[in-house]
Amino acid sequence: xxxxxxxxxxxxxxxxxxxxxxxxxxxxxxxxxxxxxxxxxxxxxxxxxxxxxxxxxxxxxxxxxxxxxxxxxxxxxxxxxxxxxxxxxxxxxxxxxxxxxxxxxxxxxxxxxxxxxxxxxxxxxxxxxxxxxxxxxxxxxxxxxxxxxxxxxxxxxxxxxxxxxxxxxxxxxxxxxxxxxxxxxxxx
Amino acid sequence: xxxxxxxxxxxxxxxxxxxxxxxxxxxxxxxxxxxxxxxxxxxxxxxxxxxxxxxxxxxxxxxxxxxxxxxxxxxxxxxxxxxxxxxxxxxxxxxxxxxxxxxxxxxxxxxxxxxxxxxxxxxxxxxxxxxxxxxxxxxxxxxxxxxxxxxxxxxxxxxxxxxxxxxxxxxxxxxxxxxxxxxxxxxxxxxxxxxxxxxxxxxxxxxxxxxxxxxxxxxxxxxxxxxxxxxxxxxxxxxx
Numbered sequence: 001x002x003x004x005x006x007x008x009x010x011x012x013x014x015x016x017x018x019x020x021x022x023x024x025x026x027x028x029x030x031x032x033x034x035x036x037x038x039x040x041x042x043x044x045x046x047x048x049x050x051x052x053x054x055x056x057x058x059x060x061x062x063x064x065x066x067x068x069x070x071x072x073x074x075x076x077x078x079x080x081x082x083x084x085x086x087x088x089x090x091x092x093x094x095x096x097x098x099x100x101x102x103x104x105x106x107x108x109x110x111x112x113x114x115x116x117x118x119x120x121x122x123x124x125x126x127x128x129x130x131x132x133x134x135x136x137x138x139x140x141x142x143x144x145x146x147x148x149x150x151x152x153x154x155x156x157x158x159x160x161x162x163x164x165x166x167x168x169x170x171x172x173x174x175x176x177x178x179x180x181x182x183x184x185x186x187x188x
Numbered sequence: 189x190x191x192x193x194x195x196x197x198x199x200x201x202x203x204x205x206x207x208x209x210x211x212x213x214x215x216x217x218x219x220x221x222x223x224x225x226x227x228x229x230x231x232x233x234x235x236x237x238x239x240x241x242x243x244x245x246x247x248x249x250x251x252x253x254x255x256x257x258x259x260x261x262x263x264x265x266x267x268x269x270x271x272x273x274x275x276x277x278x279x280x281x282x283x284x285x286x287x288x289x290x291x292x293x294x295x296x297x298x299x300x301x302x303x304x305x306x307x308x309x310x311x312x313x314x315x316x317x318x319x320x321x322x323x324x325x326x327x328x329x330x331x332x333x334x335x336x337x338x339x340x341x342x343x344x345x346x347x348x349x350x351x352x353x354x355x356x357x358x359x360x361x362x363x364x365x366x367x368x369x370x371x372x373x374x375x376x377x378x379x380x381x382x383x384x385x386x387x388x389x390x391x392x393x394x395x396x397x398x399x400x401x402x403x404x405x406x407x408x409x410x411x412x413x414x415x416x417x418x419x420x421x422x423x424x425x426x427x428x
Contacts, residue, residue, distance in 0.1 A: 024354055027264070034257055043247030056256055063260050071352040071379075082237045085244045086207075093209045118248075126246040133242045152208045153243050180204045181197070187239055 019080035022070040030067055033084070038063075041088050048092040048155040050117050058092040065091070093155050120149035136186035144179040147172065191218060203232035207240060224382070318427045322399040324420035332420035333380055333401065336427075337393040347380040351419055356406050362414055364398040365391065371400075376408045380420075397424045 013021075013032045021029025038059060045055035065087055066073075073083055118126075124145065127134035137145050143165065150156045150164070158176070162169045191199070199222075205211050206219040222229040318336035326332040332351065337343040345361065353359050359380060362371040374385050380401065387393060400421030402414040409415050 020355065023352065027261075030260075030264075031257070034252075034260070038252045038256070039249035040244070040247055042250040042252055044244050046250060047247055052250070052253075055250075056253055059252070060256060060260050060263070064263050067264050069350055071350045073352075079234070082234070082241060085241065086237065089209065089244075123243070123246075127242055128246075131242060133239065148208075149243075151210055152240055153247075155209055158210060176205075176210070177201050180201065184200065184204070184239070 015084070016080045019066075019070065019073060019083075022067060023073055030063065033066065034063060037084060041084075044085065044088060045092045047117065047123075047153045048089070048096055054095055055092070058088060058095055061091045062088040089155075096155050097157075117154055120146040120153075123149050123153050132187045136183050139186055140179055140182060144175055147176050148179055148183070151176065191222065199229055200232055203229060204236045207233060207236040320393050320395065320397075320424040321427045322397070322422045322424040324399060324401065324422035326420050327418070334422070335385065335399045335424070337387070337424065341387060341392060343385040343387045343393070345380070345383050345385055347382055349380070351401075352379040353403060357416070358404055358406050358408060359401050359419065360404045360408050360414070360416075361385070361399065361401050363387075363390070363393075364400075365394060371398075371414055373408065373412065376404070393424055395424055395426050398422070399424065 013029075013036075015033065015036055018029045018032035018036065022033065023029075041059045041062065042052075042055050045058040046052065049055050049058060062084070066084065069087075073080070121142075124134060124137055127137070129135070137148065140148070147161055147165070150161060156164065158169060158172050161167075161176075162172045165172070167175075191202075194202070202211070202215060202219055202222075206216070206223075211219060219229075219233075223233055224230075319339040320337040322335040322337075323331050324333040324335070326349070330349070332347075332349045334346045334348065335343055336346065351359065358376040358378060360376045361374045363374055364371040372390065374387070377383065398421065400414070401419045402409075403416040403419055404414070405416075
């Protein structure tokens with residue numbers, strides 16, 4: 001029996017270790033990343049895309065991209081998780097915006113949503129109350145908090161936020177800027 | 189889009205909105221460029237990623253569809269393999285073999301022509317016409333990087349593929365214009381990327397001058413000559 005390399009999955013491998021293997025061209029590392037992160041990656045993509053097939057497509061594209069680009073990942077700086085989720089979110093946002101803008105039928109017919117999506121408050125409630133992000137988000141007024149959560153977790157644009165919240169675009173932009181600056185100061 | 193009049197607050201807002209995914213063109217392009225060129229901005233981006241990453245960690249988890257991995261695996265395709273150390277001696281011999289360089293020079297000239305038409309954006313973007321161009325090919329003959337030498341003698345490396353040194357090793361770029369003197373190091377780098385090359389202490393670059401990138405031990409070749417495998421190489425041609 002031929003044993004293929006990707007069958008060899010060292011137990012207890014960290015994401016950084018797995019990324020180093022991938023950087024050396026070893027598929028076992030990619031499989032380890034998949035085993036460790038695919039369920040959470042689908043979750044992140046589902047929040048943005050709200051459709052299972054599109055979320056899996058985003059994860060697929062992200063893992064393939066990681067394989068192709070891992071040589072450019074600077075393992076000395078670590079941060080494999082940040083890099084992985086940056087690639088994933090970019091891919092999911094591109095799918096979201098590409099599908100929307102590429103359609104004359106409008107987003108509702110094309111992106112038939114499978115789930116309503118979490119409310120921003122439910123999303124904040126999942127954050128650890130021991131950590132600064134939740135504590136500092138809770139210091140913002142609810143409407144401001146919602147804007148940050150809807151933009152980051154669900155990928156809404158300034159324009160979509162304005163439509164959803166019934167506010168002028170300029171107000172949304174300036175409110176988000178002030179909120180981000182308050183968030184940074186609080187988390188420092 | 190220029191960041192010339194940006195305050196610290198503007199840079200921070202740009203970094204945060206880039207991480208969140210709120211930027212429109214042309215700010216998105218500006219942010220991507222600043223990440224590559226401005227370590228201070230890249231650090232702001234990293235800071236915002238860290239601040240907001242807890243959202244990702246708390247997303248609901250879903251078991252992937254059973255076919256997802258198979259689909260990923262079937263789409264991995266070919267990628268540039270890092271050369272095995274076994275090839276060192278062969279490449280060292282090739283370096284000495286003049287006959288090997290003739291077809292490379294021809295292929296390079298042809299690739300330079302293709303690049304002049306197809307990849308002219310690299311040059312146009314810089315708004316600086318190079319006087320000489322060396323297209324560096326990998327060992328399968330694909331363009332992997334190029335060196336532009338401008339009329340004033342300044343030079344830049346343009347990366348065309350992702351190549352990085354594994355742990356404990358470094359990429360080193362060399363040039364050779366005088367076989368008696370041998371190759372001269374232009375510096376080491378962790379990853380092939382767009383960068384300025386310092387040729388100031390060297391004679392003016394001439395057509396057929398060789399440029400190449402080798403894989404060396406961390407810190408650069410201990411002998412001052414290429415010791416590792418050649419990842420890409422090419423000779424300079426006069427730009428039309």
